Amino acid sequence: MNLSLKSFLPPLDLGWNHVRAICAMPSCHNKLLMRAVPGARTGIHVGDAWYCSPDCFAMESRHTLAWLCTRTVVEMPRNPRLPLGLALLAKDTISEGQLRFAVAFSEHRGVNLETTLLEQGIVSEKQLAAARAAQWGCPVLGQEPAGQIVEADLPPTLLRACSAAPLHYSAKAKRLVLGFVHRVEHSLLQSVEQITGCRAEPCFITPSEFEEQMDRLSPVDGYAEIVDNDPGTVPQMARTLGRFAVEYSAREARFTRCKSWVWARISGKRGTVDAIFPLKAAAANAKREFSSAIPEVTEALG
Ligand SMILES: [Zn+2]
Numbered sequence: 001m002n003l004s005l006k007s008f009l010p011p012l013d014l015g016w017n018h019v020r021a022i023c024a025m026p027s028c029h030n031k032l033l034m035r036a037v038p039g040a041r042t043g044i045h046v047g048d049a050w051y052c053s054p055d056c057f058a059m060e061s062r063h064t065l066a067w068l069c070t071r072t073v074v075e076m077p078r079n080p081r082l083p084l085g086l087a088l089l090a091k092d093t094i095s096e097g098q099l100r101f102a103v104a105f106s107e108h109r110g111v112n113l114e115t116t117l118l119e120q121g122i123v124s125e126k127q128l129a130a131a132r133a134a135q136w137g138c139p140v141l142g143q144e145p146a147g148q149i150v151e152a153d154l155p156p157t158l159l160r161a162c163s164a165a166p167l168h169y170s171a172k173a174k175r176l177v178l179g180f181v182h183r184v185e186h187s188l189l190q191s192v193e194q195i196t197g198c199r200a201e202p203c204f205i206t207p208s209e210f211e212e213q214m215d216r217l218s219p220v221d222g223y224a225e226i227v228d229n230d231p232g233t234v235p236q237m238a239r240t241l242g243r244f245a246v247e248y249s250a251r252e253a254r255f256t257r258c259k260s261w262v263w264a265r266i267s268g269k270r271g272t273v274d275a276i277f278p279l280k281a282a283a284a285n286a287k288r289e290f291s292s293a294i295p296e297v298t299e300a301l302g
Pocket residue numbers: 023024025028029030051052053056
């Protein structure tokens with residue numbers, strides 16, 4: 001018999017990775033092992049960080065919020081490859097004579113070319129959408145309108161602000177097709193990818209198709225968008241998120257910025273909420289209030 005002491009000991013798998021959860025909030029008092037049950041770790045994940053409670057999450061989210069609010073976004077001006085008039089000419093939608101007339105007429109009236117082309121009946125909405133697609137090098141929605149309800153966990157406020165409607169959305173396949181009316185809004189594409197993890201592909205639709213599609217947009221079960229038009233200071237915004245974290249039994253949070261909005265998503269056992277904070281109001285407060293409240297953020301902001 002060759003029995004070593006080891007044979008009598010229980011296997012040494014204590015689920016250490018699950019147990020050794022340390023809250024990422026530096027002044028958190030919960031420095032001890034949080035939960036001894038593997039896999040049952042609660043708390044809130046934000047990227048690689050983990051917070052033991054909604055309080056710690058809210059406290060630390062002030063840094064992220066302050067950064068998002070005050071950061072100056074230098075967006076590379078992404079303009080279409082081709083001017084609209086040339087795109088229409090290239091597609092033989094209009095003649096050179098029509099284009100010359102429309103350009104002169106637009107200048108005379110001080111309106112843009114598209115308005116003239118549509119109002120004078122020179123092009124249809126559909127032809128204009130096709131020309132824009134050619135300009136941006138993306139597809140245009142086919143002859144058949146999508147016609148189906150699209151269930152999506154996307155904030156309608158941001159979609160409307162960018163004149164973009166979801167045409168197809170598969171959370172499982174991580175694929176989203178967004179139909180734009182005026183231009184491809186890269187800020188929306190990027191923020192949607194950051195928040196949902198879905199690859200967002202642009203195409204072009206007409207203004208009528210946009211309205212029809214927005215009517216067909218339906219929130220997925222358990223999803224809500226909450227627009228806070230009076231977000232207050234950064235600490236107040238953080239407290240708002242803390243309340244949502246409690247309300248939704250948060251497990252995960254993600255942050256991004258889309259054009260002039262801060263977009264925070266909190267998902268948990270009781271669903272998903274997208275908190276939308278308008279940036280103008282928030283930034284003014286953030287610069288004024290927050291710089292004096294938390295020195296290290298002021299330093300980070302330069
Ligand atoms: Zn904590």
